[in-house]
Amino acid sequence: MMVDYPQIASSWLKQFGNFLESGDVASTVSCIHAGGYLRDILVFTWNNRCLHGHSKTAAYLGDTLAAAAIAEVKPDLRAGLAPEYGPLTDHLPLRAVSGGFTFTCAVGLGRGYFSLVYANGEWKALVVMLKLEDIRGHEEIAWSDVRTGRREDIEANPQVLIIGGGQTGLNVAARFKRMGINSLVVETNHRIGDNWRKRYPTLALHSPRKMNSMLYQSYPRTWPVFTPRDKMAGCLEQYVQSQDLVVWTNSRPLPHPTYDVAAKHWTVVVDRAGERVTLTPAHIVVAAGVLGAPRMPNIRDKALFCGTTLHSSEYHGGKSFAGKRVVVVGAGNTAADLSQDLTFHGARSVTMVQRSGTWVVSGSSMRILMERMYPEELEVDVCDLMTMARPLELMRRVDKATEAQMMEQEKETHRGLREAGFNITSGKGFLVLFYEKHSGFWLDFGCAELIRSGQVTVKQGVEIARFTEDSVVFTDGSSLEADVVVFATSYESICDTMRGVFGDSIMDQVGPVWGVDGEGELRGCYRPTGHPGLWFAAGEFYQSRAFSKQLVGGFSLLCS
Template identity: 40%
Template sequence: MSSAEIDPVAIATAFLKQFEAATSSGDVDAFRNLFLPIGWMRDHLVFSWDLRSLEGPEKLSQYLSEAVGNQSRFAAASLHNVTLETGTTIGPITFPVPGGAPDAKGVQGPFRFELQSPAGFGRGYFRLVPDAEGNFKVFALYVTLEDLKGHEEPKERPNGLFAGHSKYWSEEKAERHAAVENDPTVVVVGGGQAGLMCAARLSRMGVHALVIERSPRVGDVWRERYPNLTLHTSAHHSSVLYHPWPQTYPKFIAKDIVADFLESYAIGQDLVVWTSSTVLPTPTYDNGTGTWTIPVDREGKKVTVKAKHIIMATGNGRSRIPDFPGMAKFKGPLYHSDKHRGAAPFAGKRAVVIGACNAGADIAQDFVAKGASEVTMVQRTATCVISAKAINIATFEAIYPETRAIEDGDLLYHSLPPRLGMRLAAGGGTARLKALDKDLHEALAAKGFKLTWELTPGGGEVGLLGFFFERVAAGSMVDVGCGQLIIDGKVKMKSGVEVDHFEEDGVVFADGSKVLADVVVLATGNLPIIENTAELFGERIKSKIGSKVWGLDAEGELTLCYRPTGQPGLWYAPGAFQHSRYHSKHLALQILAQELGIAPMPVAKAPHGSSL
């Protein structure tokens, strides 16, 4: 059906009428009949206290029919009062049917609803396509809990006048901080963007959150990174919760600006942050009281903190440093990219960068800019490359244009189940992106740069989306200039052959060739997030939650991220600005619901889709 024959509002209205008839009556069969045989539903805290993705009517029926008390979870939720949203930039509108005829169109758009259990408000997004008979069916449906009734996140500014204007702000602040420090409900480990936004969300929703940050200043996690680092995502896409970047800031923001902004964010949101502090091994959990006892080194003094919840927002694990034979013999500086503080001291020197992803590209570019006499990039495996121009067109302008409310951009982005998004990428989306970078890719390949868009050989061209969801973007590069340096010969390539060993003056490869070097940087990534768990909590806790954090589970949701982990009171909050901004709400809602007794405290068990 072409767009000329479609009235998106009429189709959306008719669908939502059928949708509400099924949800309000608890009729699972009627609900599943709204879906295509290949249809998906993504559920974030609406029908269960978890983040779930269901593919196909059979799995959908099984999930919704599960018993909650004396009725199905679908009937218990009693989703009702469904209203179509028409005042946004995200629909109802038409969209090209994936894999359909060139003029085939579907309809997509947002809606709002209420729930009976939990008593709350939610938002959703539908994608409908015509079936063989021309009836519009669900290709993808997203529903998410937004607020608990009676405990809604405030939308208005706080008054700012305390005790009838008889109390100073300094007095109010001191009282608030003392209350949080003396009786935190949540301890957030890590004061980067994810930890700060989780703390800000919890605070806004009335939950005491204490942030433990190892660095002397908030923002040091960015200050201490290599000097030419900038965000590879646009300012609007990377908006900070409640505190968007000023319009005078650049589209792609330098790491030093990010660092200072996060420091001001912690102050502006009145967050309670203990800097120069670390959580020590080993926090212990009391199953009877549901409380953690947490040893903390606070500026050199050991203190004990008790809290109901711990949120791990520490980012990636430690630097991944390969053990190449002979590394100790090399006479020049040899260090991981995490320790790169600028290439200026190496002007006139020969630099080798081992690694051909984002950090490797940035650091190679830094060496060229600061006058290194020769720069060689060692590529050990193929890299997924997309230009800044292409990702801007595909993501930042398509989903997060400056004219779109950030809440609408987030809903649109997260409304598509990740596994479905990867299939759409492999089914043509990646090919369309590659076409935008055709000249870049051909020129890089001519210089020996190895390219891939597959996570595994023959696994489909899932592209950058797949690398992000499965590997935290490891193995990919958003090209912001290094590509042209490779093409121009200013960065030489050494690819397709493994490092064999180091000698005093360079790197020797498996084919017997040698590259002379005065300095070598290991841009070899970081260890998995889960490694932090074993070090801090011990193997007993790690054994409860599984072998990984991040990466898609059996259903296609991110493993352990912003959802139950299998260990009560332990949560993970990883990800970039956009991800932590959005999912901080889901995490805060779960914690708030448990504290209010609305959601049951989970028992220790394997998370859905894990291999335990």
């Protein structure tokens, strides 16, 4: 079938735009496939929503469309957003006409993206996403026009206090600066980037550089595809200078901040390198990641063990464990990295303890997928927009539909792992495991071959029940001599860790942070948490780039 995709996109968008502008709910919904999705990022409400099917979409728009005052719907013809015709995903035969658009709404300017599929003789939107791009009066301003102000003014009276100076906190701070919102970042480490420097030396990002760009600052073409630990640390430290951010290192909020409902601000005491400073920000953004304090299992007779036990967060490289018998508890990304690093540095033996199943895909396969999502020729914000326009619920269905194809693609890797006693899980792909659990998977960059060759052995389906002086005893009664036990057992929820800062009375009002709700939207991140003035920012680089602006929408006219 010959497809005049520019005409199809233009005709559909004109019709859809007219219906939006006229406030005609039924006609607007008719432009969407019966099984399609409407994703709303702060256009119709001060929240992120994803509606599936005509009835839910109509009910939602019936309450919100008129007040949104959509107008001036126009195609966005930037590279990557001009109409295109091709497969909806790499693995599905379903083809779609996709493109971007711009519009105005009651509170500012918006951008959108659609994917149209052909059904019953008509082109309908399988997905249409509308997001608030700029709040009127708080538009991003060009760097040359940024009001430098005085650092002392920001430090004395920040509008927003950001807890955490990693990539998420810095992306959020850079976004706020461009939107004219004064923010102060507090970081517990002595230097920005120490959250990377303190980890094992061979650590590198598992996703390509384009996906891991910082806001307003892309990497040079000579940058490694997978960014090493120390380069990432140095990049973050330099980012503070190049973006002119206000950061206090060696600083942390003290228990317990209080919130004045009438005045709509916090009172929080910050320990700044031993000096106590009282601040009254309107908002606090916790950008310390989705993971909180290290989780160490309580195992019987640990005090009897004459060897070394440590959490993976305390692991600084395998060099000091050369010649040692090492047990790594866990079978996710970190456990795989550590097992590979220990083998490289000459550990006498490395045993990975796997309690349940793990989803494994080769790093090369995932690199191909990620580089298709973030090709070098497109701007990062264009790639972010298109990524945002793919509801997680839809991607779950894609994962399920393409599971057999993925398993076939990885069959040699999986066969070798299974033969070595490793449990490969199925039924949930990387995206689902990442967003629902933030665990249960690894991207393979060599550990699978070490397991297949016997250089790393697997103890599967058990946990450590107790220690002896020189061994660990498992729940099945077997034992293993060991000199070192490394617990790659993840971390507690950031909500639990923050109870030590905010107290139970505040945190009891906060819903879950991370995981997904019934519409497939992230819970608790970049959206209302349940307590006024308290927000969480977490996830990969994409989330903090794409959704940091949405925080300001949630602030709801913060500076007015």
